[in-house]
Amino acid sequence: MAYEAKNRKLKDWVDEVAELCQPDAIHWCDGSKAEYDRLMAQMVAGGAARPLEKRRNCFLFRSDPSDVARVEDRTYISTPSEDEVGPTNNWIDENELKQTMLGLYQGCMRGRTMYVIPFSMGPLSSPMAKIGVEITDSPYVVCNMQIMTRVGTKVVEVLGENGEFVPCLHSIGAPLEPGQEDVPWPCAPMEKKYIAHFPHENLIWSFGSGYGGNALLGKKCFALRIASTMARREGWMAEHMLILRLISPEGKRYHIAAAFPSACGKTNLAMVQPTIPGWKAECLGDDIAWMKIGPDGRLYAINPEAGFFGVAPGTSYQSNPMAMDTIRENTIFTNAALTDDGEIWWEGMGVPAPDHAIDWKGRDWAPGNDDPAAHANARFTAPAAQCPAISPDWEDPEGVPIDIFIFGGRRTGVVPLATEALDWDHGVFLGATASSETTAANIGAVGKLRRDPFAMQPFCGYDMADYFQHWLDMGDRLGDKAPRIFYVNWFRKTADGDWLWPGYGDNSRVLAWMCERIEGKAGATKTPIGNLPGESDLDLTGLDLAPENIRELLRVDAEAWRAEVPDIEQHFAQFGDRLPARLRGQLNQLEERLGE
Numbered sequence: 001m002a003y004e005a006k007n008r009k010l011k012d013w014v015d016e017v018a019e020l021c022q023p024d025a026i027h028w029c030d031g032s033k034a035e036y037d038r039l040m041a042q043m044v045a046g047g048a049a050r051p052l053e054k055r056r057n058c059f060l061f062r063s064d065p066s067d068v069a070r071v072e073d074r075t076y077i078s079t080p081s082e083d084e085v086g087p088t089n090n091w092i093d094e095n096e097l098k099q100t101m102l103g104l105y106q107g108c109m110r111g112r113t114m115y116v117i118p119f120s121m122g123p124l125s126s127p128m129a130k131i132g133v134e135i136t137d138s139p140y141v142v143c144n145m146q147i148m149t150r151v152g153t154k155v156v157e158v159l160g161e162n163g164e165f166v167p168c169l170h171s172i173g174a175p176l177e178p179g180q181e182d183v184p185w186p187c188a189p190m191e192k193k194y195i196a197h198f199p200h201e202n203l204i205w206s207f208g209s210g211y212g213g214n215a216l217l218g219k220k221c222f223a224l225r226i227a228s229t230m231a232r233r234e235g236w237m238a239e240h241m242l243i244l245r246l247i248s249p250e251g252k253r254y255h256i257a258a259a260f261p262s263a264c265g266k267t268n269l270a271m272v273q274p275t276i277p278g279w280k281a282e283c284l285g286d287d288i289a290w291m292k293i294g295p296d297g298r299l300y301a302i303n304p305e306a307g308f309f310g311v312a313p314g315t316s317y318q319s320n321p322m323a324m325d326t327i328r329e330n331t332i333f334t335n336a337a338l339t340d341d342g343e344i345w346w347e348g349m350g351v352p353a354p355d356h357a358i359d360w361k362g363r364d365w366a367p368g369n370d371d372p373a374a375h376a377n378a379r380f381t382a383p384a385a386q387c388p389a390i391s392p393d394w395e396d397p398e399g400v401p402i403d404i405f406i407f408g409g410r411r412t413g414v415v416p417l418a419t420e421a422l423d424w425d426h427g428v429f430l431g432a433t434a435s436s437e438t439t440a441a442n443i444g445a446v447g448k449l450r451r452d453p454f455a456m457q458p459f460c461g462y463d464m465a466d467y468f469q470h471w472l473d474m475g476d477r478l479g480d481k482a483p484r485i486f487y488v489n490w491f492r493k494t495a496d497g498d499w500l501w502p503g504y505g506d507n508s509r510v511l512a513w514m515c516e517r518i519e520g521k522a523g524a525t526k527t528p529i530g531n532l533p534g535e536s537d538l539d540l541t542g543l544d545l546a547p548e549n550i551r552e553l554l555r556v557d558a559e560a561w562r563a564e565v566p567d568i569e570q571h572f573a574q575f576g577d578r579l580p581a582r583l584r585g586q587l588n589q590l591e592e593r594l595g596e
């Protein structure tokens with residue numbers, strides 16, 4: 001043990017877990033570079049990791065082919081009564097799930113080391129920060145947690161003797177019998193994977209997967225699912241949102257928090273490099289925002305994370321130069337392809353495919369091969385501080401005041417480029433009915449349309465209808481200090497399947513319009529679905545965009561919208577009486593505005 005923890009609850013819990021899981025050894029993580037280097041060296045020696053000759057202190061991991069994304073079907077919110085979790089979560093009775101999982105945890109760390117990772121979500125000095133402790137038998141998880149959260153002895157000091165923490169128990173579920181040889185990516189079969197949350201106890205139990213959101217428990221499990229339940233109880237917000245600062249040519253700062261489903265461009269927008277002259281942007285976070293009302297009545301946001309766990313495919317110097325510079329060193333790559341000269345590669349990296357590579361499954365790969373070289377959900381884990389676009393205020397303990405909320409998703413049709421909500425309730429309606437085509441971030445079908453309210457469908461730890469009410473309540477409390485709400489869709493396509501909008505840096509044109517709306521400087525036209533910019537309201541100078549494209553991007557197709565209504569009705573119907581009447585009212589008003 002590198003240090004002595006004084007916290008009684010922590011010591012008792014570690015003893016209890018050690019007795020249950022029977023590891024060969026226990027290691028208390030101090031979060032140091034030496035610790036990281038030692039674990040990486042061990043994983044390299046054991047064949048789990050591979051150093052990349054072309055990138056300093058970077059490593060490539062290949063997961064088991066079955067363990068490549070979050071597993072929403074195996075994710076549970078467990079409470080005494082089922083109606084607490086609502087129709088969008090999987091529920092198993094607390095006692096039953098605990099019995100099942102205790103059976104699985106029994107002896108599950110035999111032959112392995114158990115790591116105790118004290119971590120903080122949020123800068124340690126922030127009044128909004130919260131402490132967790134993850135126990136895991138995966139050194140890959142330890143190294144990723146070191147990048148994604150603030151790990152180490154300082155956290156243990158803050159915890160003191162009686163401090164509160166969220167216990168996060170994780171096992172890959174692959175004990176080693178004496179003499180048994182390990183595999184590069186040990187994990188349990190799908191039917192034994194459980195990602196379980198017990199919000200009444202602020203407790204997380206994860207079993208069987210080593211991958212991202214299933215295993216790095218500070219992220220989706222704590223900072224979203226458990227934190228959303230805390231936030232509701234305590235009157236704040238835990239949201240699946242990037243945070244960015246936009247600076248106008250006059251030097252005025254605007255803070256934007258935007259919610260999009262996984263793999264819909266949050267990281268790209270978080271690090272946007274504006275193409276409009278004079279505008280600048282700084283990144284504060286790319287995935288999660290914790291927000292509370294400050295003494296001045298405005299809503300303040302912190303990023304609880306310390307790193308980026310971004311989707312690699314599609315990331316290039318064209319789509320996201322800041323991310324490309326962030327991942328030059330000290331980065332973990334998972335399920336990317338490996339070139340013969342020791343460099344990583346993925347589809348959409350913006351450099352020609354190598355003549356030969358080793359694909360994410362470890363097989364020979366060459367251009368023309370039927371399968372992609374990198375998995376569609378291949379990821380990079382990189383320290384936020386390395387991002388050239390990171391805001392100097394990204395670790396401000398008080399957070400930044402939010403001016404603008406954006407919701408959105410991936411829709412090839414119907415939904416226009418940008419819409420401004422008519423008021424807060426209408427904005428909540430836009431968030432509650434957000435829809436997107438599914439991506440490879442979850443195991444399951446890709447490209448299927450689903451409603452993903454506030455991009456929180458997989459991450460809200462309680463009844464989604466009560467969550468809608470929480471949004472309405474927050475709006476009531478914020479009053480005229482509430483952020484303005486917008487809805488965007490960067491993903492429209494022509495009938496031939498070409499993108500209508502260039503996206504990436506040019507998305508700044510839409511962001512600038514939003515800021516100017518706040519100032520009363522930019523125009524908009526009221527339509528049945530909200531206020532839309534006209535062609536002349538957006539700054540499109542220097543953009544080579546066909547006039548018919550821009551018309552299509554800003555067109556409201558009333559008929560197509562009327563066709564959406566039954567789907568929204570069905571979406572709302574699942575919440576029964578719990579759906580706030582104000583949202584039902586919003587739907588009625590939309591129908592009226594759309595007319596016959």
Ligand code: SAT
Pocket residue numbers: 069070211212213214219220262263309441442
């Ligand atoms: O694997 S994660 O859940 O962290 C990534 C995502 O789906 O957003």
Ligand code: MN
Pocket residue numbers: 240261262263287
């Ligand atoms: Mn996410």
